[in-house]
Amino acid sequence: MKKALHPTMIRQDSSSLHDQHKPRAKNYFKVVSRKLAAVFTALLSGKRKKGSIDVNKMQKNNTRVKRISFSTSTDQSTVSDVRSSAGFKSFGSYGSSSSMSGHITTPSFSFEDICKATVNFSPENKIGEGGFGTVYKGRLKDGSLVAVKRAKKGLPQQFKNEILTLSKIEHLNLVRLFGYLEHKDEQIIVVEYVGNGNLREHLDGVRGNGLEIAERLDIAIDVAHAITYLHTYTDPPIIHRDIKASNILITEKLRAKVADFGFARLATEDPTATHISTQVKGTAGYVDPEYTRTYQLTDKSDVYSFGVLLVELMTGRYPIESKKPVKERVTIRWAMKRLKEGEFVIAMDPKLRRSPASNMVVENVLKLAHQCLAPVRQSRPTMKKCVEVLWGIRKDYKDRVSSTTAASTSHCSANFPYRNAKSDRHLFGIQEGDSYGFISA
Numbered sequence: 428m429k430k431a432l433h434p435t436m437i438r439q440d441s442s443s444l445h446d447q448h449k450p451r452a453k454n455y456f457k458v459v460s461r462k463l464a465a466v467f468t469a470l471l472s473g474k475r476k477k478g479s480i481d482v483n484k485m486q487k488n489n490t491r492v493k494r495i496s497f498s499t500s501t502d503q504s505t506v507s508d509v510r511s512s513a514g515f516k517s518f519g520s521y522g523s524s525s526s527m528s529g530h531i532t533t534p535s536f537s538f539e540d541i542c543k544a545t546v547n548f549s550p551e552n553k554i555g556e557g558g559f560g561t562v563y564k565g566r567l568k569d570g571s572l573v574a575v576k577r578a579k580k581g582l583p584q585q586f587k588n589e590i591l592t593l594s595k596i597e598h599l600n601l602v603r604l605f606g607y608l609e610h611k612d613e614q615i616i617v618v619e620y621v622g623n624g625n626l627r628e629h630l631d632g633v634r635g636n637g638l639e640i641a642e643r644l645d646i647a648i649d650v651a652h653a654i655t656y657l658h659t660y661t662d663p664p665i666i667h668r669d670i671k672a673s674n675i676l677i678t679e680k681l682r683a684k685v686a687d688f689g690f691a692r693l694a695t696e697d698p699t700a701t702h703i704s705t706q707v708k709g710t711a712g713y714v715d716p717e718y719t720r721t722y723q724l725t726d727k728s729d730v731y732s733f734g735v736l737l738v739e740l741m742t743g744r745y746p747i748e749s750k751k752p753v754k755e756r757v758t759i760r761w762a763m764k765r766l767k768e769g770e771f772v773i774a775m776d777p778k779l780r781r782s783p784a785s786n787m788v789v790e791n792v793l794k795l796a797h798q799c800l801a802p803v804r805q806s807r808p809t810m811k812k813c814v815e816v817l818w819g820i821r822k823d824y825k826d827r828v829s830s831t832t833a834a835s836t837s838h839c840s841a842n843f844p845y846r847n848a849k850s851d852r853h854l855f856g857i858q859e860g861d862s863y864g865f866i867s868a
């Protein structure tokens with residue numbers, strides 16, 4: 428999907444800021460290898476001991492296209508668990524994320540199996556390319572479809588982040604980890620295949636038949652469920668740090684799964700801590716300005732990015748539209764101004780059908796986005812609150828559409844037997860992933 432660089436893509440070289448860590452690097456590696464050895468020994472002896480590995484201090488200089496990455500000298504981020512990475516590890520069964528009781532089962536397939544599954548990483552099987560590397564579609568021996576993420580060389584940090592995070596989570600609206608593999612200089616992550624492209628492709632109209640307002644609302648709710656789960660129901664909480672439309676994968680039923688945990692962070696286990704001081708990472712246009720200013724990361728940074736995503740869903744525009752007139756270039760600024768001036772319909776994606784019910788959704792979702800985008804994080808709602816607000820909007824929408832449908836049916840059913848099957852599927856019955864999406868362990 429990364430055929431060409433979009434205006435939102437930026438390149439930021441972080442080397443000069445990282446340089447200040449260099450004199451300490453040798454010591455960190457010593458400390459880290461000691462801790463890795465301890466954790467590995469604990470794993471072998473069957474005891475699960477919480478290690479504390481300062482992974483950001485292990486981080487090499489990282490130049491990324493599109494994503495932001497620069498650091499602060501007070502970087503004290505920690506990741507509280509690590510697993511052995513020798514050979515293929517699969518996470519076929521693991522307990523609840525809150526207990527972090529994931530265990531590594533016997534290796535179930537090898538590098539050769541992955542080569543077979545992807546037909547030697549053939550270009551025909553390539554489904555995407557991102558900062559992490561290339562993503563391939565694969566079919567395993569048992570016939571199941573998987574997405575194989577083949578890391579670019581020299582990104583050990585992101586590889587580790589992604590497997591550490593994915594191994595702790597299980598939720599219908601998050602892509603599921605099947606396993607990972609380190610083979611010579613290859614680093615591979617195998618995850619659930621989500622077959623209907625990503626949200627950005629749907630908004631661009633290069634996938635599917637265009638998303639109706641009810642479908643966009645369901646997608647917003649799915650994403651909100653997923654982030655609520657990460658912030659509230661994992662232990663320690665997880666901050667995704669890269670919520671954006673291209674990381675929202677879409678199923679055949681037009682429901683959403685959040686992917687790409689390369690930048691995710693485990694929040695501190697210290698209940699008195701208000702934030703983590705860490706490198707600023709994310710994608711231009713989505714990153715919380717308070718985080719970029721203070722280097723302080725909290726779950727409210729994800730809330731900010733979610734606010735940007737809501738605006739994107741309602742307007743169809745990219746967060747940064749460099750070809751638009753100056754006043755419209757920063758989409759959130761433009762859309763919030765339209766909202767404030769009572770002209771939110773102007774900001775509404777032209778691909779969306781206008782109706783009192785869909786206008787109501789756009790207005791209320793933009794109002795929620797406004798709260799998520801508050802400059803000061805304390806003023807932003809929690810993700811759980813966002814879910815509740817979105818549920819309310821969906822209920823109002825359904826009520827309004829049902830009453831309109833009932834009125835038009837009673838008045839002109841003989842003349843107007845046509846029903847819109849696509850809209851109807853949002854009015855009746857429970858949708859896949861409507862609950863918080865927990866999968867019982």
Ligand SMILES: Nc1ncnc2c1ncn2[C@@H]1O[C@H](COP(=O)(O)OP(=O)(O)OP(=O)(O)O)[C@@H](O)[C@H]1O
Nearest residue numbers: 554555556557558559562574619620621625673687
């Ligand atoms: N599990 C998956 N199932 C199906 N397609 C996937 C899967 N994971 C990724 N993709 C596709 O591959 C693309 C690239 O994914 P990846 O997470 O590596 O990068 P990205 O998020 O798009 O970009 P960046 O890494 O710069 O943020 C996705 O946008 C998506 O289209």
